[in-house]
Structure formats: C-alpha cells, structure tokens
Amino acid sequence: MTKKQKKMLARILVAAVLMIGLHFVPVSGAARFLLYMIPYLTVGYDILLKAWKGIRNRQVFDECFLMAVATVGAIALALYEQSGDYTEAIAVMLFYQIGELFQSYAVGKSRRNISELMDIRPDYANIETDGTLTRVDPDEVETGSVIVVQPGEKVPIDGIVVEGNSTLNTSALTGESVPRDAKAGDEIISGCINLTGVLKIQTTKEFGESTVSKILDLVENASSRKSRSEEFISRFARIYTPAVCYAALALAFLPPLVRFLALGLSPDFGTWVYRALTFLVISCPCALVISIPLSFFAGIGGASNAGVLVKGSNYLETLSQTKIVVFDKTGTLTRGVFEVIGIHHNQMEEEQLLEYAALAESASSHPISKSIQKAYGKELDRSRVTEIREISGNGVTARVDGHEVAAGNDKLMDHLGISCIPCHSVGTIIHLAIDGRYAGHIVISDVVKPHSAEAIRALKAAGIRKTVMLSGDIRKVAEKVAEELGLDEVYSELLPADKVEKVEELIGTKKEKEKLAFVGDGINDAPVLGRADIGIAMGAMGSDAAIEAADVVLMDDDPLKIAKAIRISRKCLGIVYQNIVFAIGIKLICLALGAVGLANMWLAIFADVGVMVIAVLNAVRALFVKNL
Template structure:
C-alpha cells in the first residue's frame, strides 16, 4: 500500500471503531447527533469537499454528489428520530472501502506498466578527459561514445564498438532469458547490461530512441477509449441526473398523492428515507470504476508479457479478430537468408557470387546481405556503375564495365534472356552476364522455431483463417505455408499488392469479424495501417513498427500473437460481465428501494458490494495463463 492508501485505511478503521463505541453509549438527541458527526466527517470529509467543488464548477451530477446528498439526508432524518446515524456513516464508510479496493486494483495493474516505465534511463556515462561523467541522456548527440557498466540501463540506441555482454531485455520483451551482445551488434535503449562494460556509439538522440517511443506509447494508451468506455461515459452523464430527479420525485410525489388524493397522512420521513436509499443504490461506481479498470488492467497485463497495446479501443478490436494475415519474411521466418546452392553454366561459383554481391551491394534487402555474406570479402562499390533497381524484378548494373543482371524470372523475361528453371525450394536469383544467362543462386530463409505452434495456437483461439502474403516465388511460398498449416497463401506480391490483397480480404469477411495484419514493421507500415488492427512483431528498435502498428510485440516470437488475442478476449469478457452484473443488481435493488423493501444496508451492498465484486473481477485480467 502507498501512503495515501494507508491513510484511508486508518480513517476507515477509526470511523468503524467510533461507530461501535457510540452505539453502546446511552445517548440521544442532539448530543447523539453531534457525537456521530465525528466519525461521519472523519470518513466522508473528502467526499463532501469534492461534491461542493462539483457544484461550484457546475459539474453537479457525479457519485460524490449522490453520496453527499444521500448521507446528509440520512443524518437529517436521524435527527427527527426516523432514521439511524449508523446507516448514514456506514454508506460513507463502505463507499470508501470500495474506493480503497479500486485504488489498490489500479495500483496492482499500474505496477506492470510502471515496471515497463523503469526502462527510462536516468543518466548516460560519457568519457571526458579519461573520466566518466554522468550526463542527461537528452544532452548526448548522435555519434557520441557512451559507456554502460554492468547493472546499468542502456540509455540510448547505438552500436557496440567495444566489449561483449549479456543483456536483460525482460522489461521490453517479457522474456527472462538474457541476450548475448558482441561488437557490431545494434543495441537499444531500455535493456540492462548484465556482465561486462560496453562501449557504444549512439545512433539516435534520446527523443527518437526506442525507450522514448515505447514510454510515449504506454503513457498515451489510456487516451484512446473503447466503445464500451464511451458507452459508460455517456450512460453516466444521462443516468446520474435521471436518478437524482427520480429520487426527488420519489420523495415528493407519493406523499402529496397520499395527502391530497387519498386524504391520508403524507408520511414524509418514510418517503424521504426511500429516496435517500434510492440515491445510494443508484450510484454508478461499479460501472464508472470497473470498466476503465478492466481495460487498464488488460493493457498492464499485456505489457508484462512484452505486448504493447496502444489503447483500449485496440484491445476491443483485437478481441474480435477472426482473420490473421501474416507477412512472411521476418515474421514467420527469421529473415536470415543463406546461400545454399549455386548452379551455373561455365562460370566458377566464386565468380558468380562475386558478380551477384557487387550488383546487389547498393541494396539493404536481406537477400542482398546474404549474397554479400557468401562473397565474404569487402565490397568495392567503385567497381559498380549504372545501377538500376526494377521493383519486383531485380537489379541491373555494370561491374568492371560488364553488364550484369540479378533478379527473378520476371527480370529475365523483361531482358529477353532464356533462363533455366530451378526446382529447388528457395528464392532463386537468376544471373545474366552481358546479355547471356550465367546461372542461378538458391537462397533460403529459415522458419522461426515457434511459427507452426503459433498458427496452431491461433486456430485453438478461434481464428477462422490464417493467411500468408509474400513476394517470394510460388513454390517457396507454398512450401512454407504448408509446413506452418496456413489456410491461404498469396505469393509473388509487390509491396503495393499486399495492401490490395488486405483490402480484398477486408471486403469478403463479415462486418463483425476483424482482420489483423502481422508484419515486422520495417516495410509493412502501409498494410499495418490499412488492416482493422496492425500488429508489429520483433519491433525492438523499429521506429516504423511503433509508429504504424496498433499492437507492438517487443520480441520476434509469433506465439505472442495468440496470447495478445487471448488477453484481449478475457478483458472484453470481464467488461461485459461487469456491465451486466452491475446494471442487473442495481435495477433489482432500485425497484425494491422504491417499494420500501430495500433499506440502507441493502443499498450499501448494491453500491459498494457490487463495486468491490466488479473491481475484483476486473483485476483478473492481470493474470495471464501460460500458453
């Protein structure tokens, strides 16, 4: 418990003890009223102040106003001997108990988010004149050299230039296993250096670093409201004034009817007591507190698993997902391409690889990197001229003045070069030298270990269709799709084709079913934005992912997609349970209160009891079952 919660608990205990003691004393009249006023003010002074401020600010109708009117009214009825001061104080007492439960529950769910907030670095170590100086991360520019010692947070994104160490990334990914980092590795802010000193050259300013973007994402998540939250806000604005006027009518109209219409005693005290009971029952705390808390707990529980949901509206959309569309490379596969076959006419393997690596040297595509890796030597770009990249086909260039073309079958057809079909599964890079076919290179991507299990988990979670989109050749795409158990696969797609295919799938699905697109976030921003909900995975360090996606998975394990959907469905299920339970109980007890059957104690249960049950139900979202 924090200091504020402990103070509230103390007020609750003191008030409860005073009620018990005062009930035993043989006192009556104004003395009794004066003594009972002490525990009433101890437990309820803040509610009375909030109600007064609400009236002063012309925002009258809220739960503080309802509590103040109901309890002050009950105390006044007690003066005339028609009520019990204990009931009035008990209303305040149990209301504050409900508030304490709610505060504790929010703290519990906030803890998961605050653990994530702990990734914010306090300082950066910069070496000056042979000594380490601690400076604000905001003061460190791009290209600066920083030192990160064991146990310290990495304050900025950069590249390791000296040292090897293990990194704790659990605050970002939810994974407890450390990651090994060596010279040349990119390293992102928010990780904790565990074993050895690292010297890092920064690649981003603090404001653009991964940690800053993640913190901004989490801090703004609560501003994006779901339809359920909007409904509750609108409901409370109409509901609260309505019940106030209804209570007023209940206090005035029946006595007047009895007096003028039936000639009977009006019995004002009885009807006022009923009206006050009606006010206590009608307080919308259970809905106003538990619904936002459910979403807050859902976002907190997801963040603990390394799943960042940008708002409760996305949580709601995610829960309705029935179609999941995957980009292949970097999402279902590791995006690590390796040359595993070279077929040529009369040219040596090494020479064909050399030409391929040089002609592809200007590209940052993983296939280009795999060719450069297979070449194994430093690339001399001065040997390459007249480079032309043809989207969806390949690259042509001159290497040492020799015309070289590297690409797929479309490029060979475009250049009117007769090529040899390759029946091996993989990405085929056809090569042409001076207009003649020289052979082809086979490159394969590696499927992630958990991809097949992730698809099975999605099917188990009720996903109707899993679809894979890729720019790879049909044979490669179908081989990967079959091994993973995909329902549909679309191959040989250009980047623009992926958007068109997602739009096509959006048009054929039912309106209630939502479509999620899962990509690596680097070049999938248009598709992530077009889908009902965009999920970027393996997003550590990817600005595009954090900006474009609605849900960000901080590591590259695809099984977390099913976990994210399960968390969202559990969250929405609890929201609906609380709505039905709270409205149902209140309606029943409101009718009983209007009929004079329900007393103030039953009203307390209808308000505080229902609130506590709803809050306890809401915090169940925090507990995520292991898949």
C-alpha cells in the same frame, strides 16, 4: 500502499472503531448527535467537500453528490424522528470509502505493472573522454556517438555494438525472462539492462527517436483512446445519475401526496424519504464508472508486461473481435535475412565452391553477397581477388587466384554462354562458373522464424477463421513458405499498393462484426497497417513508420505473441461484459426492492459498495496474463 492510501485506511479504521464504540456509550439528544458526527466527518469529510465543490461548479450529479445527499438525508431523518440512529449514515460513508480504497489499490496495481515498463527510462548515458567516463543526459548524445554501458546499467539509446560481449535482460521490453547475448556487430535497442560485460555502442538514433522513447510515449498515451464500452458508460453515467436523483425526489414526495390527497391517509413522509435515500445509495453508478475503465487499464497493463503494447482500449476492443489475420512475409513470418540453405556442386568440393563464391562477392554489400560471405565463415583475403565487375541484375565476375570466376543468376550464365543445371530447390539460386565451365550453384533463402508455424496453429486455436500471407516475393517462394506454415491463403509478387488493394478486398469478404488484423514490419507496410481494422507491428526490429502506423506493437518480433494479444483482449472484454451485466442486474433488482420498501440501507450499501468491490476485484483479473 501509498501514503494517501494508508491515510485513508487509518480514517476508515478510526471511524469504524468509534462507530462500534459509541453503541456502548449511554448518551442521547444533542450529545449523541455530536459524538456520532465525529466518525461521520472523520471518514466522509472529503466526500462532502467534493459534493459542495461540484454544486458550486454546477457539476452536481456525481457519486459524491449521491453519497452526500443520502447520508445527510439519513441524519436529518434520524433527527426528525428523534430516533438517534445515525449508524446507517456513517455505515454508508464508511463502506463507500472502503470501496474507493479498493479501487485506488487496484488502479495502483495496474499502474505499477505499467510503471515497471517505465523503469526502462534511462537517467544518463556514458561518454568516454580521454579515458574517463562522463555522464550526460541521453538527449545530448548525437547520432554516431560511441557510448559505454557498464554491467547493471540500462542501454540508453539504440545502436550497434562496436566492442565487447555481454548478456542483456530484455524482460521489461519483451516480457521474455531469458537473457540475450550481445556481441560486436549486433544491433541493440534502448531499455535493455546490461548484465555482464562492458559494451561500447555506436548510436544509430537520437534519444527522442529511440525504442525506449517510443514505448514510453505509446504507454503514456494509451489511456486517452477510449473504447466504445467506456464511451457508452460515460454517456450512461451522465444521463443515469440525474435521472435517479429526480426519481428519488419523486419517490420521496409523490406517494405521500397521493396517499394524503387521493386516499385521505397520513402522508408518512418519513417512510418514503427513507426509501428515497435507500434508492439513491443503491443507484450510485460507481461499479460501472470505476470497473469498466479499470478493466481496460488492467488489460493494457497486463499486455505491456507480456511485451505487447496496445495503444488504446479501443484497439484492445477491436483486437478481441479479430477473425482474419493477414501477414506480410519478410521480417514478419520470416527473419528477413538471407541464409545459404544448400550447395550443389559439379565435380568440386563444397567448401572450395563456397570459397570462390565468397571471394567473388567480397566487394559487394548486397544481402545475398553478405549471406554467402557469412556462410563461408572465414576471413577473406581480398588480395586474392582482382578485376571485379558487377553486372547489374545479373551478378559479378572476378579473377580469383588467377581463375575467371562468375557468380550470378541464370541471366549471367546466358550472357556468358555457359549452360547451367536448373535447381528445383525453392529460393534464390546463385550459379557459379570457373574458367568458363559450370561449377555448381548455391541456394539462398529467407529463413522462417522458429515460432511462425506454432503462431499460425495458436491463432487457429484462438478462433481465427482465416490466415493470409501477402508477399512481394516470387510465387514459388511464397507458396513454399505458406505451405510450410499452414496458412489458408497466399498472394505473391505484390507491390505495396497491391497489398492495400488485397487487404481492402479481404475486408469486403468478412462478416459484419468480424475484424481484420494486418501484421507487418517494413516501411512499405505502413499504408496497409493503417488501412486494416487493427494494425500489428513487429516492434524490436520493425521500421519506425510501421510502429507509428500500427495500433498494437509486439516488442520481440515473435509472431506467437499475436495469439496471446488476442487472448488478452478477449479476457479483458469478457471481464468488462461480466461487470456490466452484474452491476446493472444487481442494481435493477435492488432498486425495485428499495422502491417498494423491501430493501433497507444495509442492502443499499451492498448494492453500491459491495457490487463495486466485486467488480473492481474482477477487473484486476485482467492484469494476470502470463498463463494465457
């Protein structure tokens, strides 16, 4: 508990002890009144001050005003009737403060869940100068600088490991508890905690543009984007509170006047004022005003803890209504890196074929060339290669160990007049010819992510009606991936503008209350992310433009998190609707009972504070998302 919460708890305990103890003190009159005011003011002085400030600032109608009127009215009524019963007024204020303490603790728990994410903010960066480490502010580190991260320290800025091996704790970013290995050449994002070895990292971004800064900015601004439910509750409270105040005023004076003027009976103001005060306590909208924003706040906190960043409660609400999920292929369902998946040779050993291809491609930085060199896996002796010539759009020719080697596509083979054997495998085919004779071919493909198929199954289990994939790749490759993953529809050979048109077309086919989500990672996905009802970006390796345009960011690029994000949003919205129905239903029943005199102040306390505590405890459930 915070210092402020402990102080409030102490005030509540002191007031409760005094209220109970005064029952055994045989005093009456002014002395009794003064003694009972001690626990009343102990627990309620801040509410009275807030109510007075509201009146002075002409912002009268809030829960503090209702509590002040109800309790001061109850005390005035006890004085008028000379009953000396001030317990109800103290109890109303006491239980209201207990409810406020519950609410404060629940909000604090939600904030702590998000503040765990805030712990990723680095305090410093280590720069090595003349063999010694100097701590500097991360904002002062320029792009391209080499920083040193020691065991136990946070990675302050995105970069590439240039020296060292270690394992990284990424749980604050991704929600994944298993440490990840890092070695020279690996990309590394800020916010991770270095666990074992010393790493030297060459920065690729400034601190303000790094992953950790963007995450913190997203979380800090999330609460500013309100959902329709929150906006409705805010508007409801602005109309509802003045309405019940005027209704209570009418209840206090109209029935007694009717009794006196029309029926000639005693007006009995005391009874009707008591009913009006009870009516006021019952009508206090705390349960709705507090629990609905808290539910969304807890939902965003729980999602953040699971590695899913939701930029606002409005997006959480939209995500819960998603029925169509559209995927980009490369980098989203596939890894976005090419790998050799097959070597088909013609009277030559596989290893030798791959060696010739790797040497011929050794001067190229093209991803396909890199994938062949990676598959070879050995250090290349560039001195063995001469006369390298790259033919744009076709491939390369080179002299390797005195042999003429050509590596490329069908067009290159046609250009050289070499007959090649067609390949029925799906992927990019690199044909190889040595000394004018066909030697075989290598099949290269973008590899499907390990959890992609499971992610599609999880989405369908979560009630997603249609899964679609959009790709700029050739039809054969796109259809093979779609078939492997079990997608409902696939569209291939699309330019970025074509993807926007296709998403608009799909939006036109959905039902009225259904929402369409688009999942992408590349810079060319930004227009589509912005056009969809809800845009989901792959955060860890996704482009800055995609993350900026998206409404939801998955921190570990795992498509399986999409289904989890949808389940989190639906749980959160379910809690919101439960609280709305429960709070309004109980209050309407108790208001009716209070108006006809069947509810006393103790039932009013339950209708106000009891309902608020139950609603707050229900809202806190949105934090717990691990088993979803």
